[in-house]
Ligand SMILES: Nc1ncnc2c1ncn2[C@@H]1O[C@H](COP(=O)(O)OP(=O)(O)OP(=O)(O)O)[C@@H](O)[C@H]1O
C-alpha cells in the first residue's frame with residue numbers, strides 16, 4: 254500500500270516535471286525555429302528603416318537600447334528603494350515587529366497587481382505631473398512593477414543568512430551599519446538572483462511601457478523623449494500582415510532572451526567575485 | 533591594560549524574557565584575572581547571564597534587564613555608556629564558531645579595522661600575533677587569504693578566539709565554547725584559557741563539571757535563574773555549603 258502511494262506520487266512528480274520542461278522547450282523551440290532564420294546582424298545594429306514593419310530593411314536597435322535604458326533605470330530605482338527597506342525590516346526592526354508584517358503584506362498585495370494596472374496608474378501619474386510618454390515615464394512605471402518582486406525576493410534572500418552571523422558581528426563591537434556591510438557579502442548571490450528575477454520580469458513586460466514609455470523608431474535622446482522597448486517592438490512586428498516581419502518578431506524575442514541570459518551571467522560572475530569567501 | 537584592577541560586580545540583576553523571570557536577583561562579584569566557571573543544569577539561565585555581561589540583550593526587545601553590572605567600577609547599563617565600547621571590552625566566544633564571510637586574515641583583522649586599533653602597516657603583524665596566540669598560525673599561514681569557511685570546526689573556533697582577542701578585549705566570555713569540538717581541539721582551547729588568564733579575566737559557561745574542575749579558579753553555580761553558591765573552586769568542590777550544590781556535584785541531577 255505504502256509502495257503504491259509512493260509510486261503514484263512519483264508518477265505525478267515526473268509528469269509535472271515533464272510538463273514544465275516540455276513547455277519550456279516548446280517555447281524556446283518556437284522562438285529559435287522561427288527566429289533564427291530571421292536573425293541577422295542588421296537586426297541588432299540597425300534602426301528600423303521606413304516601411305520596416307511592412308518588410309523593408311532595418312533592425313530593432315531602437316528597442317534593444319530602449320529596453321536596456323528602461324530596465325537599467327528601473328532596476329536602479331528599485332534597488333535603491335528595496336535594499337534599505339529590506340535591511341531595515343530585517344535588521345533594525347525587532348523580530349516580531351508588526352510594522353515589518355505590514356510592509357511584507359502590502360508588498361505581497363502589490364505583487365499580485367497585474368502589470369496593466371501599473372501601466373494605467375503610471376499613465377495617470379504622468380498626466381497628473383504633466384509628463385508625456387517618455388523614457389522617464391517608462392522607468393518609473395517599470396520600477397513600480399518590479400519593486401514588489403525585488404523587495405520580496407531580497408527579503409527571502411536574507412533568510413539564507415547563518416543564524417549566528419549578526420550576533421557574532423555585534424559582539425565584536427560592530428555597529429548595525431558595519432554589521433550589514435559584512436552580511437551583504439554573505440547574501441550577495443541571493444540578492445543578485447533576486448535582482449535578476451525582477452530584471453527578467455521588467456524587461457519583458459509590455460503593458461507597463463505601452464502608455465508610459467511610448468514608442469519611437471529612433472534611439473531615446475533624453476529622459477523626456479519616448480523610448481522603444483523590445484516587448485512593444487515584438488508586438489508591433491507580430492501585428493504586421495507580412496510573414497517575414499512576423500518572423501522578425503521571433504528573432505526579437507530571441508534577442509530579448511539572450512539579453513537576459515547575458516545580464517544574468519555577468520551579474521553572477523561579479524557577485525561570485527565579490528563574495529568568494531562566503532560561509 | 534595591566535595595572536588596572538579587573539573586577540565585575542553585579543548588583544540585583546534581574547532579567548525578564550517575554551514576561552518570564554529568567555534571572556532572579558543576582559548579586560555577585562567576579563574576581564579579576566582568574567577563570568570563573570558558571571555551571572548549572574540546562575535552562576537555568578547561564579547563557580542569559582553571559583549575554584547580560586556584553587549587553588547582547590539590547591538586541592532583543594522582549595528582554596528586560598534591570599540592576600547594575602559594574603565592570604572596572606563602571607556600570608555598563610549606565611545610560612551614558614556606549615554599548616560598542618562594552619562589547620569591545622567583553623570579548624565573546626560563542627558556542628558554535630561563526631567565521632565571517634571573508635578570508636582568514638580579514639577575519640582576524642576585522643576587529644582592529646572597525647575599531648581602528650592598528651595602522652595598515654601594523655595589521656599583518658597583529659593578525660600573525662593573534663593567530664599564533666590561538667595556536668592556529670602554523671595551520672593557516674599558507675592560506676591566510678583564502679576563505680575561512682573550509683576550516684575544521686576546531687580551527688574555526690580558534691580563529692574566532694584569535695578574532696576576538698585581536699579586538700583587544702579585557703574580558704573573555706565563553707558560552708560552552710568547546711562543546712562542539714573534539715577532545716583534542718577542546719584541550720587546545722582549554723590550555724589557551726589557562727595561558728590567557730595572566731592578562732584577561734575569563735568567564736566560562738559550561739555544563740561539563742569536569743571542565744570546570746580542570747579550569748576554574750572560581751565557580752558560580754546557578755539553578756533556575758538563581759545563584760545557589762559561588763566561591764573559590766577548591767572550596768566549592770571540596771566543601772560545598774548548599775545541599776543542592778552537593779547533589780549537583782555528586783551528579784544526582786544535571
Ligand atoms: N529569546 C528567548 N525567548 C524566550 N525565552 C528565552 C529566550 N532565551 C532564553 N529563554 C529562556 O530562558 C531560560 C534560560 O535560558 P538560557 O539559554 O540562559 O539557559 P542555559 O542555562 O544557557 O541553558 P543551556 O545549558 O541549555 O544552554 C530558559 O528557560 C529559556 O527558555
Ligand SMILES: [Mg+2]
Nearest residue numbers: 578579580707
Ligand atoms: Mg546556554
